[in-house]
Amino acid sequence: QSVLTQPPSVSGTPGQRVTISCSGSSSNIGSDTVHWYQQLPGTAPKVLMYKNNQRPSGVPDRFSGSKSGTSASLAISGLQSEDEADYYCVAWDDSLNGWVFGGGTKLTVV
Amino acid sequence: EVQLVESGGGSVQPGGSLRLSCVDSGFTFSSYSVNWVRQAPGKGLEWVSFISTSGRTMSYADPVKGRFTISRDNARNSLYLQMNSLRADDTAVYYCARDSGGAPMAYWGQGTVVTVSS
Numbered sequence: 001q002s003v004l005t006q007p008p009s010v011s012g013t014p015g016q017r018v019t020i021s022c023s024g025s026s027s028n029i030g031s032d033t034v035h036w037y038q039q040l041p042g043t044a045p046k047v048l049m050y051k052n053n054q055r056p057s058g059v060p061d062r063f064s065g066s067k068s069g070t071s072a073s074l075a076i077s078g079l080q081s082e083d084e085a086d087y088y089c090v091a092w093d094d095s096l097n098g099w100v101f102g103g104g105t106k107l108t109v110v
Numbered sequence: 111e112v113q114l115v116e117s118g119g120g121s122v123q124p125g126g127s128l129r130l131s132c133v134d135s136g137f138t139f140s141s142y143s144v145n146w147v148r149q150a151p152g153k154g155l156e157w158v159s160f161i162s163t164s165g166r167t168m169s170y171a172d173p174v175k176g177r178f179t180i181s182r183d184n185a186r187n188s189l190y191l192q193m194n195s196l197r198a199d200d201t202a203v204y205y206c207a208r209d210s211g212g213a214p215m216a217y218w219g220q221g222t223v224v225t226v227s228s
């Protein structure tokens with residue numbers, strides 16, 4: 001059972017917009033920023049979004065992030081087949097004194 | 111370009127030990143915090159341990175506390191994870207992940223596989 005809760009899977013068609021939610025508590029998302037990672041099949045994770053809504057250079061602006069209270073979400077617009085991957089949210093947890101990951105969401109582009 | 115390369119993985123019996131290493135090819139390793147993150151077969155990512163730039167502050171996930179020790183050698187641009195009393199549920203790909211100026215765990219290695227089995 002992960003500290004941060006994500007839906008196990010989401011799906012969409014090319015061009016569509018999808019969102020992935022991440023729910024936490026006052027000791028993690030409620031008191032710190034949220035970061036998102038993308039893991040393509042068979043590869044190491046890559047940072048997709050940091051500090052709630054900051055995109056590293058090279059990440060398309062189709063990806064956006066937001067946070068409100070103890071929840072966060074990642075939105076992907078103009079869905080493309082190359083977006084098929086696992087997505088993870090992460091936040092620092094003050095009670096656990098460590099990083100906590102969501103269980104991951106598998107995005108399928110049908 | 112930042113490149114992190116892990117090594118030291120392998121197969122070990124329950125109760126055994128392994129020492130993982132991660133070398134950063136860049137020139138600024140000492141300026142950033144580093145983490146170990148693992149991924150069991152078919153499972154999600156799990157944070158294992160964190161170490162600050164100086165090496166004076168460390169933290170561990172509950173499942174590994176008392177068994178794993180993280181350390182770093184900034185002169186060698188290297189990060190280590192000493193893993194003792196290994197259990198079957200420690201079987202995973204272990205990644206080192208280095209912070210950047212803004213993003214935590216911005217750079218990742220390719221991972222090293224640890225298999226604990228009798």
